[in-house]
Amino acid sequence: MGGRALFGPLALTIPAGEWTCLLGPSGVGKSTILRLIAGLEIGGVFDGDITFADAPASPAPVAYMAQSDLLFPWLDVTGNVTIGARLRGETPDHARAARLIDQVGLTLQAAQKPATLSGGQRQRAALARTLMEDRPVILLDEPFSALDARTRAEMQALAARLLTGRTVLLVTHDPAEAARLARTIYILDERGLHTSLPPMSPPIRAVDAPETLECQARLFRTLSEPA
């Protein structure tokens, strides 16, 4: 980017059917990796390969959820959840949309526009839309980082439950989030990409479990080491 390498050679393997966290400070290119996997422009040249074990790479078999909810302000919750189908020129499955809206607890708000929802409700709607896409690979770009602590913990639990069985890549700068949700942890910093061990127990783990806290502390120490 601008004639400068954003990151050196790196190889990232994401195991299917479970949560992988890509942890690192802001500005090291975490989101760029995610954009590459999603097949989006990165404002630079990418030399390498992205392959999916069971699917062709184009169109990328992914659904994408970002830090800002990216809801369409002129559509109500149902309209937003079903937007994917309409963008592809297909007929949306309204029964399935209603079921997913129910699963994220927004049935009462289904006909409301995003402007009338709280931050947590908006991210729930975005989660329902991500599920509606029904893709094997889910890319999450810090989707919980703008929420308050309690709402964030609730959203993490909800997402972990509803995304069970899918391949999830969660980009985050929060060691606590990685310690709670990850089956595999990658750390990306100025030195490059390396792995770190998650707690032994399966996700999702209690926020205050000793092993979660221990892992969080270890991840924090790794991130704090001078480059």
Next chain:
Amino acid sequence: MKRWTGPIAATVVALALWQGIVWIADTPHFILPGPFRVAQALVREAALIGENTLVTLVEILLGLVLGAGLGVATAIHLSLSPTARTFILPVLVFSQAIPVFALAPVLTLWFGYGLAPKIVMAVLIVYFPVASAFYDGLSGTPRGLIDLARVMGASRGRIMTRVQIPAALPSLATGLRLAAVYAPIGAVIGEWVGASKGLGYLMLYANGRSKIDLMFAALFVLAIMTVLLRATIDLVCTKLLSRWTGETGRPNGF
């Protein structure tokens, strides 16, 4: 109707001031007639004024529809095509350096004395604010929404129709509100340069015959027409936008 009290009070005060100046300065009626005289002229010449108003109204509406249509089409084309951005955008910006009024005689030369040059004039004057406001809106669509649509597998065309155009509608409304005020200017300028019908023509005609009360009456009708046009477009835009986003799309002030 509380929101009407302000404008009505302001109108009454303005009329009183006007009449006051006429009384105090004792202006001859062929320089500045009082509001009462103008009202009399309005009633006396109602048929003549009505006939010419209709002509100007047709010019304005056609100019507005065609100009806004062309503006919208240009904005979409610019947004879709990098080539158009490279070649058309600079020309468009440069074209704004030419005062549209200066073109009026040329338009009359090319299109004659009928409706055509007035409509072209209104189209020219309406086109740019609509095109530039809508293009700004289309380019200002949040990046994230477009990325999301792309990941969902949307084609370029559907990103335009389902994401960018809806996102740009508030900007289009801003452009249309401006256009509603500009279109009458275009039509009247066109009439001044050469016409045998219309309010602009009537004003020149009345001026030439020292019927200043008639000139003011025509001016008054023109102003009322512009205000009504602006209010109608404002109302329609606000209604549509509020249904669109669930909030009011009305910008503050003018």
